[in-house]
Amino acid sequence: MPVYTVHAPTANGGDIQATDGFLFVRDGFHFWAAILGVIWLAWHRLWIAMIGWIVLMTVVDVAMVQLRLGSTAIFFVDLLLALLLGFEASSLRRWSYSRRNWRQLDIIVADDLEAAERRFFERWGTRRAAGSGQPPVDRGAPPPVRDRSGQSFANPPPLPAGGIIGLFPEPGGQR
Template identity: 85%
Template structure:
């Protein structure tokens, strides 16, 4: 099941009015980030990551050309770097949100984005109401305490005759 992190801008706070601004970031591999790295970074407005990605790719490609590596080797290295971007795309988004002073509110596990939103807002709305605002819960009788006299569990059971607990009934016995 996919894991989503929920982020909110810290300036507006995490109240009901700011709920439209919450962003859900799916953790895992992002295919479009691997295929169209620079376009995906620009689409998600990850400007510093995009500049760093372009500089990294240019430096590695120039270094490989200077080392006179073959075209197939350059292609394999570029493909591996694209896979790395695909795997780390959600981490780059979370890093950008933290840099912009967004808060991570929660982590949600769900099948899709809609189910993740539903789960998050169910939990979040109960937390917003507070613990005493829900329906009363019957918890039954209070738990037993150990120091009550007359309770069967208040006194521990007696030790065996030799005072030894375990597999060896007598001190120095056969092992």
């Protein structure tokens, strides 16, 4: 089953309740991104990724011509790069949305886009009816790290009185 991520705009005081602005991004291989890479990137307004893709393809092709590789080798390298774009197209879209201050609200597993929307909004309605008023999940911030002082998880919990964790209560005990 395909996996979809749900994104909402938050720039310029965007209202999280404006559900018509939500975007669903399907994870997985994108055939048209692999076949028509630059056109697909422009269609989805991934301008930085498109410029990077053009520069990458130009540099790789010029380098292979300078190394006097055959046209078959150049074709297969270009094919591998096109497959790479097809597999990473969803990640490029999510990266672009995060740069534009969009929040990832949820991850949905569904058969198609319509079922993903239905599942998401059923969850959304259930949580709003429960009175939380919060989006299902806010994954817009980076994960916490252990090095920051002042956070509750910065210091690990103390060891038990015996100093042993696991199935054997005493060092060298019966096994």
